[in-house]
Amino acid sequence: MLTEDRHLTYGELADGVDEFARTLGTGRRLVLLETLNDIATLVRYLGALAGGHVVLPVAAGGDHRAIVETYRPNVIVDGAGVRTHSPETHHLHDDLALLLSTSGSTGSPKLVRLSHANLMSNAAAIAEYLGIRATDRAATTLPMSYCYGLSVIHSHLLAGAALILTDLSVTDEQFWTLFRRHRGSTFAGVPYTFELLERIDFPSMDLPHLRYLTQAGGRMPAERVRRFAEQGQRRGWDLFVMYGATEATARMAYLPPDFALTRPEAIGVPIPGGSFSLEPCRDWPGEEIGELLYHGPNVMMGYAQCAADLATGRTVDVLRTGDLARQTTDGLYEIVGRKSRFVKMYGLRIDLHQVETRLRDDGVAALCVDHGDGLAVVAAGGHDATTVRRSAAAAAGIPTEGVHAVAVTELPMLTSGKPDYQTARKLARDAEPARAPRDHTDLRALFGEVLHLDPADIGEEASFVDLGGNSLSYVAMSVRLERMLGQLPAHWPQMPIRDLQQLPPPRKPRRRFWDTTMETGVALRAAAIVLIVVSHAELFEVWGGAHILLGVAGYNFGRFCLTPLPRRRRIRHLRTTIAWIAVPSMVWVALALVITDDYHLTNLVLADKFLGPSDSMTSGRLWFVEVLVWILVALAVLFWLPAADRIERRYPFAVAAVFLAVGLAVRFGPGSDLDAKFTVLAFWFFALGWAAAKASSTVARVAVTLALFVGLIGYFDHTEREVLVAVGLVLLIWLPTLRCPAPVAVVAGVLAEASLYTYLTHYQVYPLFGEHRVIGVLASLLAGVAVTAAVTALRRRLRPTSGRAITAPEPAHARR
Structure with a gap:
């Protein structure tokens, strides 16, 4: 095990594990373990398992009162050391090894019960399809209390590989110094991790020992998957996109790297030893779509809601994922929707009902809905939207930037008296322009103008390509976007409008002639x-x-x-x-x-x-x-x-x-x-x-x-x-792209748009001007520009209004 200042061998690790197991004693106990990505936590975690105890990992520094009150752990292990919390004798099922939270950091006492067989089978499957070698060295970029982070540890320990233990962020230069020094060969990330990697110019980094990256913890946009796969192809490493859930110990499916370039929207194939089936769904008549069911030895024993549940044996044989999926003709599975009310953000599975409950306890009546890749809260009772955003973010355990709040007079309800989530979602969408990051980026209006669509029908997850953009409208869009946003990324046609809004503002004009790029x-x-x-x-x-x-x-x-x-x-x-x-x-x-x-x-x-x-x-x-x-x-x-x-x-x-x-x-x-x-x-x-x-x-x-x-x-x-x-x-x-004077770029953009x-x-x-050929050429170019402008104006006047939001395509709706 490798850290900033220590190098622990497997023999030394085994000695530490044995010593900690003796510290906990021989009686089987429920151990709540606060986790950090360090050697001490790893030794304590493995020691508790080796001693036959049941481990409940939680993030260090979090609010765990609800879990402690519900389960009354015998031992709490935190920064202060090992302390006895409750002498109560728990009836713990013989197969039970690990308890993990199902709801990210919302503090829900609902836990997943995992057996020793669950842990071993999933670790072995992951090690097999990733091809983990004893020479591999994996950096711990995810919390040990999170099933994804634990799966990295389990699979690499099973293969005899090394772990680079660190809590540093991938945005920290010290992380990369440590990674290079210890010859890191892999690390794992959730979608937000890969967003950070793009910001720090990851492709230009010198990482000579990197073999592959893994991504799970939520759906990553297909184009981002493709971009990282292309980078890996150029730099000699692979990208494994994976799909899983805590209820499956960690992983259920993976996308072989060869498909990351061509099928980035798919979740892939079942892991070794697992399989999928589709249960028909009445809401999708005529489609080969159903709820995705997973079968395998890594399926949890069941849920726990109270301490008495810890004595229960297996209650689940098949995992109902709640995802709507289909299997395509190439054998890959694709997710097309969700049946239940969860969102995946920042690698966390957020229970919307739980957030609503926490807000209600704080005196805020609200409805929570998924909003693109984020969370929207529609609150009633005269509450300030900013205050609601902060409360909801705290309840969900996510940054405030991930929450969009709307204040209304009263909550939308159906005639049956049940919450009207469809209207709540529309209220959140209609209020969206008010929260645009910058006033000058009214991008939906711009997309509507160029593509002759009603801006109200354009969803923020849609891209230029999703909205039907083509080579003829591309020039007009690129020219106008560059005026609004400054220099554009090469892949901007595939970027969602939401991501375009997040681009840095344009630089202030400089007194340089060659200061413009043109495609x-x-x-x-x-x-x-x-x-x-x-x-x-x-x-x-x-x-x-x-x-x-x-x-x-x-x-x-x-x-x-x-x-x-x-x-x-x-x-x-x-x-x-x-x-x-x-x-x-x-x-x-x-x-x-x-x-x-x-x-x-x-x-x-x-x-x-x-x-x-x-x-x-x-x-x-x-x-x-x-x-x-x-x-x-x-x-x-x-x-x-x-x-x-x-x-x-x-x-x-x-x-x-x-x-x-x-x-x-x-x-x-x-x-x-x-x-x-x-x-x-x-x-x-x-x-x-x-x-x-x-x-x-x-x-x-x-x-x-x-x-x-x-x-x-x-x-x-x-x-x-x-x-x-x-x-x-x-x-x-x-x-x-080419560098050119700004006036040349403007003129070229106009001429290119009018080329047809x-x-x-x-x-x-030009024949109208006889021998005055220069005038004839200029007149021909101006005529083309004039006709283009006239046709554009006509199309704008005839623009249809569908009343239906146009968004990104449904495949790859959720990849967990």
């Missing part, structure tokens, strides 16, 4: 549309912009269409993207057919390059739109198939690479010398952008870059054009 995809869209217009207007010829745009379109397809959302929502988003491109194009062609002779009826269905006429000098102008739309239609049909969707989720880069290989095969195949470079042969540009979006490692990016150079060899028979396209797409592959309408309209605009 490379945005810069390329702006540059490409300008090159397209100036080349067509014959101001000067720099060809290749449309092929760069096709690569950017594939890149955005990988980012915004192939997301972690459920298959049906994926296809719905893709269908919306296709409509945003196809419908305006068809409308414009219809208008042009009336006032010009530029197009044919085949253009109206975006099929001129396929149906002809082949001798027209003008009707092939829209080749880029035609190719893009039909590529997206074909892929939408493909990924509508469950098998294809499943394979892509599991192997995202490999699937993109296969399509890139197919595109290159077509590009070099028979007929590649025909004038078809603007139709099917151009698909490989789209596939290359798609592969670039899914390339999460240096090796993958190198492979995509090599494919680009191979594909460009002789493609245009024009070296300058090939170089231009190569430079643009290499930037897309390797540089997510500029492409559609410029053919009819």
Whole structure:
């Protein structure tokens, strides 16, 4: 066992355990143990178990009066030492070994009864699926009174591994100094731990002996799971996401690391020796969804509510988790909802009824509901909301920041006289804007404006991707968000609005010209549309912009269409993207057919390059739109198939690479010398952008870059054009952002947002100015911007109001 100043061998640990066991005597006793992550506590805990006593661990410094009064422990072990508390003889069942609280730190006397067999079976299962080695060294980042923290200790001791005992936080530099000095190979965290890790730039840390991280204690957002899995893939360690409960000793399921990248919303598979079943639920007709039941040797003996229950044997054979779940075709389980009234926060399981009871005892009549990943309290009786927040936070044992309080005249009730929790939840949601961290971040209004949604229907757990954002709305959103929030994280499209609100405020303007970052995809869209217009207007010829745009379109397809959302929502988003491109194009062609002779009826269905006429000098102008739309239609049909969707989720880069290989095969195949470079042969540009979006490692990016150079060899028979396209797409592959002057970023954002309408309209605009080509180019760009603004205003006026909150997808609702 390793600490800041001690190195205790297993032999020395065994001696200390034997000595403490003798201190407690031979008679079997109930021992309440205040815990710290130190050697003294570990020796006392193991000594009590070795002596055959029943241990009740509690956090040091907490209020344990209710538990002490209810169970009357014979011995209390705390900072003052070992003292006899009650001489009462307890009838303790022979199998009983450990008692753990079910309700975090709310002080509830309801305890979970665990046997020696529970502890051994769960420790062995965890050691097996984690592959714990005798050479591993695990840091104790969680309290020993918490089942997750204890499971780390049990499993590593069983495997003969070492423990780095510390109460330091992961935000403390001393923790990492200790971790490196003792060659730490693993540590465990709840979702809040991983949030802290992101704040301290964990990916940049030098941790040469780190083998894996484990996460449990509540649902972690799928995108955060994916980000840490990607970091681990780059740095050589694994991420195990786990699902469990105190009633299962600790763990019931784990997500194999390979799935953390492709199925981050799933809880995974049962642990060795355990199994799941689903009990049908009447509220989910027609769905293969039911309450998740767990079977295994680690299922608790049962609950204890008073001292007499400690004599009871096993009363539970199957654990009813209270979670609604389904098993997907790949064998993984997903959580889709909850049946009971608990929330998981900061690694604690908060009993909402218990919090209500504590508030009532304090004279506050209130209803408690889950609120996103937090707790909301609706209180009646003229109480101050701030005071209620503090009381509720104290009752739940969590920071005040995790509680949202609303003051009302009277509590909402049903006609039956029962609490109306649905209305309470709505009251909390409606009052949410008042607690936004900063006045300038009215993000739901901004999301509603850009995505043409009613802000009242947007939930704070929803992200840009959840709300149907795509490559066309991405530019407008990113530009406006940067003005509001400052520089954005690379993964902002997947971040919930709630997390975006928590970003640090924008820096004060500095007197530096190069003080703005711009996403490379945005810069390329702006540059490409300008090159397209100036080349067509014959101001000067720099060809290749449309092929760069096709690569950017594939890149955005990988980012915004192939997301972690459920298959049906994926296809719905893709269908919306296709409509945003196809419908305006068809409308414009219809208008042009009336006032010009530029197009044919085949253009109206975006099929001129396929149906002809082949001798027209003008009707092939829209080749880029035609190719893009039909590529997206074909892929939408493909990924509508469950098998294809499943394979892509599991192997995202490999699937993109296969399509890139197919595109290159077509590009070099028979007929590649025909004038078809603007139709099917151009698909490989789209596939290359798609592969670039899914390339999460240096090796993958190198492979995509090599494919680009191979594909460009002789493609245009024009070296300058090939170089231009190569430079643009290499930037897309390797540089997510570019530094530029602030005015350039603003102009580029406007031009990129208007690129589609500029492409559609410029053919009819620049000829109006004859030989005044500069004016014609400027007029074409301005016309595209004007049409974009007009369409945006029209969509805003026609924006539907659903009356239903749009939130993050339901899968992965709760991972414990």
